[in-house]
Amino acid sequence: MKNILFITLIFLGVVYATVNFEEKISSIYGLIDNVKDGLAEVTKNASRDANYSFRFLGDTTKTYIMSTYTRYLLAPNYVSNNASEYDTMLTICDARLYATAKHEIEDDRNVLMKQRYNQYYFIETSRK
């Protein structure tokens, strides 16, 4: 009986921690969630084989990639900043800064989405 209790305690510990973790994460909505939600439209229509990258306008130090087949956002530093390595590169601009940053956006690029979450623009910037 004590043997069963030993194992049960481990599982109860995991369940308790998980319940608390779930409560914690449901109250957090960060940058990654924001971008992920914003990109939902793009990923819905994109090819599963497509290899996307995006970066924040004006911030050349951070490049993010998002692989549509995983529906998963990947984060900076490990990722190359070279647009030619990706099928599509998107630039994200904070909607509140759009007016001041407009001169950095070339005319022939398409705005895919405007102020979807009142935070970002998604702009197609290059294609292989």
Add this chain to the structure above:
Amino acid sequence: MSTPNRFIIFMAILIGCIGSLYFFSLLFFIPLYVTTALIVVAAALLFMWIIPSGATPDNNLPAYSNRKEWVGIVILAYGIIWMAIVAPEKANKYGEWDAYTIWNLHARQLADPQHWKTIFRYTDVHADYPLCLPATLAYFMRLFSSPDSLILPFVFHMLVTISLPALIYGELWRKNAVVAAIVLAMFPIQVFYIFQGTSQYADVLLSFFFLCAIICMNYSRQNRKYLMLSVLFLGCCAWTKNEGLLLATVMLVVYSRRYFAKDNIKYTLLTLLAPIAVIGTFKIICPVSNDLVSESGTTTWGYLLDSDRYIMVFNYFILTAGKKFVYIGLLFGIYLTICLVRKKRPGLEFLLFASCLFAYFMVYVLTPKDLKWHLYTSCERLFVQLYPLMLYAIGMDIARMKWSISEIVQQKNSLQQPITAGTKQKIKAAAPSNKHNRGKKEKKR
């Protein structure tokens, strides 16, 4: 080995088994339901193999009173609740950096049977990392149809983070209850361990496998299945992280007299075939080589003569131990003092720990990467990999010592007693009877 610990060992080997079977199922386009059936069969076979007790040293240990057994359960419950409370506080929603960009990403890619090979596309995100952790997570992601789940990786890592101290506790409890309780408390006290566990990195899983390998090795003399399990766990180490290969090699060297003993060598080599098949297949299909290996050249051997690198690594090791592992430093000091006072040499487990630490030390000395950056980004995690081993080694050594005053006096007397003429006669008298016994045994055979 106690029954709960055999359950934990079963769970650990099942993780390695699921990771391997799922990887092969992706490789050979096997549908999920067939993979699940194979995993269920493997789990049943492993259960039947591992759970029956057989003869182990624990069967010879005196049983505790019912009251003491309950005290043991209460202490364990206290330790687990402590960890379960601290863990969610420390956990990041998406896991920490490497979990997000490597381990969980790989898991999500592996959860897609059509496009899983895209895992090798991004060389910058360590496509060469072995797949035990991501493949296991990916299997459950597909099984529960939730590739976006943030809960699944957390549950998995929590299970490993809690099972590891419980395994050590289960091992030490019968040998010395006080030592077992202290060692268990060292896990929740050392918040960095829990932080690493909930960071969703592979380091705690690696240390879990490594510890399982060592514990199984300690039972290998009683039952050969533990020797085979130990070899399989070493394979799991190498299948989890590239450092695991180094740890497995060090262990095979330190315990070579047991792994490659005349009676065991056949079983060791045959069992090694399973992990070699899995890891070998992965290395063949993975187009990316390890960055440390590919970037090293003849110049890196020149680092061997650079004393500044040794000093820098040593200082960083001390700094990390002092910053992140304060309590273990205290325990280590107490342990060394006891060893000096009692004139006792550290056990084989401690020798293994020291060898692993030395191996990591030399990896840093020879690294082709910027040394400062390499130390900064990985040293703490390597310490976490060896932290349970160190606690287990210290715990086992202290638990093996005799602690009651009568036992100490008896031991001291037996050491100090000069061999008198009377003693010699006693030995002589005993010799023929031994021979007689041996003859009897041979006749029986």
